[in-house]
Amino acid sequence: METYLGVLLLTTLLTWIPGSISQHEAIALKSSLLSNYDKSLRPVKAVSTAVNVDFDISLKQIIELAEKDQEFQINIWLRLYWDDEYLTWNVSEHGGVDFLTIHSSDIWRPDIFLYNNIAKTYGAIEPITDVTVTSAGRVSYLQPAIFTSACPVHISRFPFDKQFHSVEGIALVGFSCLASIVVIRMSYNSPPSRPLPRWLRLLLLRCLARLFCMNTIAEEKHVVPPTKEGVFKVSDHKTIQQDRPNPALGLSLREIVCYSREYSARAREKKEEREDQKEWKMAALVLDRALMFVVALATITVCVVLLR
Structure with a gap:
């Protein structure tokens, strides 16, 4: 037990003594340097020596x-x-x-x-x-x-005064505003919307989507299968075909066929329109990602040019 306490005490002293000596030396050195120091004089020993700050x-x-x-x-x-x-x-x-x-x-x-x-x-x-x-x-x-x-600010003719800025910067701001307008217009394409052009689909949903790791967004649009004509199902789940020349029944079936065709056509148009709008939004999302990198690179370049 005594040996253990002795080793512990020796270790503590060896750890404390160097720090104490360094601190004592620092205090003594500081006192020595400032004892005859005149802070009103330039810190050079020769009058002709310049002080570079x-x-x-x-x-x-x-x-x-x-x-x-x-x-x-x-x-x-x-x-x-x-x-x-x-x-x-x-x-x-x-x-x-x-x-x-x-x-x-x-x-x-x-x-x-x-x-x-x-x-x-x-x-x-x-x-x-x-x-x-x-x-x-x-x-x-x-x-x-x-x-x-x-900071003199000339505001006597505000808001009819002229503010002068760098050409690289009203250009960067203008490009950013134009990019935002294009992306918003593509995202909120009002109906009736036309299909996304093939060249734009290949450029945005294929090339740029893969470049910016957005492959999952570039999926093919599902094709709606056409509705079969001539066969219809009624509430009793029986198939009715136009075999008998019953005038009243034939008129009703013709009306049902006409209304069904119109409804199917409108439903198909609505679904295709929704698919087109969805494709435009996916293209706008990819374009937004691409323009974000372009604007970021342009901003860094303008800052380097103006602040160099």
Whole structure:
């Protein structure tokens, strides 16, 4: 039992000591670097050396665009990177510590200001986050910010004004609207509807359906067998044929035959019409899937062209 407790205690110490030593080394290193650090001076040892700051913005949210007040408010992340020659050290001399986390208010930071700011902060960026510094002096500064800027919007002649946009984009929107109109028109084909053309059936229900893994939708339309003429069944389940020349019975049978033929023809037309409409809807579904990929590809292409 004593041996087991001793091994457990030794394991705990071996696990805790390296972390404690690294943390102690990091605290000592941070105190050493900031002891004589002047954050009002540029972080270079030679006056002629320029400080190159890599700067980009990650847009998180467009909060509001107030046309009447001509204000634009956004939520962004500022990402800045630069080299600080006064924040370098030898990793082997400081217990393997290769990076430090320092509050952004304790070191030199680039002077970033939003010139068209109209908020109460006057466009200055408050140091509210930490920075990460590597042993080579590379500083990474990630800062969230909400900016409210002036955004002139010419609305004096609205709605008779002119708005200018990229040709690639009113074209992409126009194509999307046209594609939606075509798909809706094919889906809700009002009766009487004509059969789907053979070339359109082959293109949509065969080629494109297989291309977009929609094979089950491209089934052949069922043919309604014609109704037999001359033989009819009545309520007593007996077959009546026109053998006897009874004038009254012959007239009744002729009327029944005429009405039955008309009813069968109308039922057959209705069923064929429903089958045609169903085929148009299946073709519209395949076309909608194809146009979705076309619009998605066009949107990605336009974004790459406009944002490059």
